[in-house]
Amino acid sequence: MLEIRGLDVHYGGVHALRGLSLGVAQGEIVALLGNNGAGKTTTLSAVSGLVRPSGGAILFEGADITREHPHRITARGLVHVPEGRRVFSTLTVHENLQLGGYLVRDSAEIRRRIERVYELLPHLAQRRGQQGGTLSGGEQQMLAVGRALVTGPRLLLLDEPSMGLAPLVVASVMELVADINAGGTSVLLVEQNAAAALRIADRGYVIENGECVLEGPAAGLREDPRVVQAYLGGV
Numbered sequence: 001m002l003e004i005r006g007l008d009v010h011y012g013g014v015h016a017l018r019g020l021s022l023g024v025a026q027g028e029i030v031a032l033l034g035n036n037g038a039g040k041t042t043t044l045s046a047v048s049g050l051v052r053p054s055g056g057a058i059l060f061e062g063a064d065i066t067r068e069h070p071h072r073i074t075a076r077g078l079v080h081v082p083e084g085r086r087v088f089s090t091l092t093v094h095e096n097l098q099l100g101g102y103l104v105r106d107s108a109e110i111r112r113r114i115e116r117v118y119e120l121l122p123h124l125a126q127r128r129g130q131q132g133g134t135l136s137g138g139e140q141q142m143l144a145v146g147r148a149l150v151t152g153p154r155l156l157l158l159d160e161p162s163m164g165l166a167p168l169v170v171a172s173v174m175e176l177v178a179d180i181n182a183g184g185t186s187v188l189l190v191e192q193n194a195a196a197a198l199r200i201a202d203r204g205y206v207i208e209n210g211e212c213v214l215e216g217p218a219a220g221l222r223e224d225p226r227v228v229q230a231y232l233g234g235v
């Protein structure tokens with residue numbers, strides 16, 4: 001479904017991605033692991049068209065999207081939820097979700113999608129009139145993901161959804177991602193919380209200094225001594 005081939009990204013003199021290759025098949029959750037600065041966010045930004053690669057190619061469902069505009073990429077069903085719970089704090093939960101439908105012309109379809117988000121996240125439904133900024137961190141994260149769902153993703157690009165959340169809340173966010181995937185949406189999940197990500201992922205890649213250094217089924221990565229040592233706290 002998504003194929004990244006030999007991708008290079010430079011920020012001025014910084015060579016952030018160095019010939020990175022990875023893939024996501026239809027129906028998969030793929031975890032992208034790595035330390036701070038490894039190039040995870042840059043990978044998602046390149047896929048969604050927010051940064052321009054200096055080399056390599058990105059293919060989505062067979063089409064070359066390497067230099068396509070971000071809004072065209074989103075319209076193909078590649079929806080990026082950036083790091084940091086960017087909800088509109090003075091808009092209500094419902095208004096935030098409505099914004100997710102900006103590319104959808106059919107208002108009945110937007111209403112149906114919002115209702116599906118409320119079914120998936122009943123506690124958001126109870127807060128539909130509440131301002132986004134008054135929600136807890138975990139609820140804001142769920143709202144950001146819910147808004148992306150209204151856009152109608154075929155592949156969801158999630159950047160660090162567990163960031164700054166308490167362990168129990170991380171578990172609910174991961175459960176939400178697994179539920180979304182069970183509904184047919186593929187997921188590319190960037191996480192520093194490798195344990196949480198590998199619990200729900202089918203496969204994973206480990207990135208270091210802009211290169212993929214390890215890949216494989218999530219179950220194998222969970223047991224791999226290099227992953228255990230570097231990303232699972234050495235236990």
Ligand code: ATP
Nearest residue numbers: 011014016034035036037038039040041042043192
């Ligand atoms: P984090 O978890 O901290 O976001 P990451 O794995 O997502 O880390 P990136 O944010 O993709 O890593 O950064 C990869 C490299 O590119 C780092 O060396 C970073 O300092 C550099 N970088 C990222 N964004 C920019 C930018 N806008 N300008 C210059 N350098 C950047």
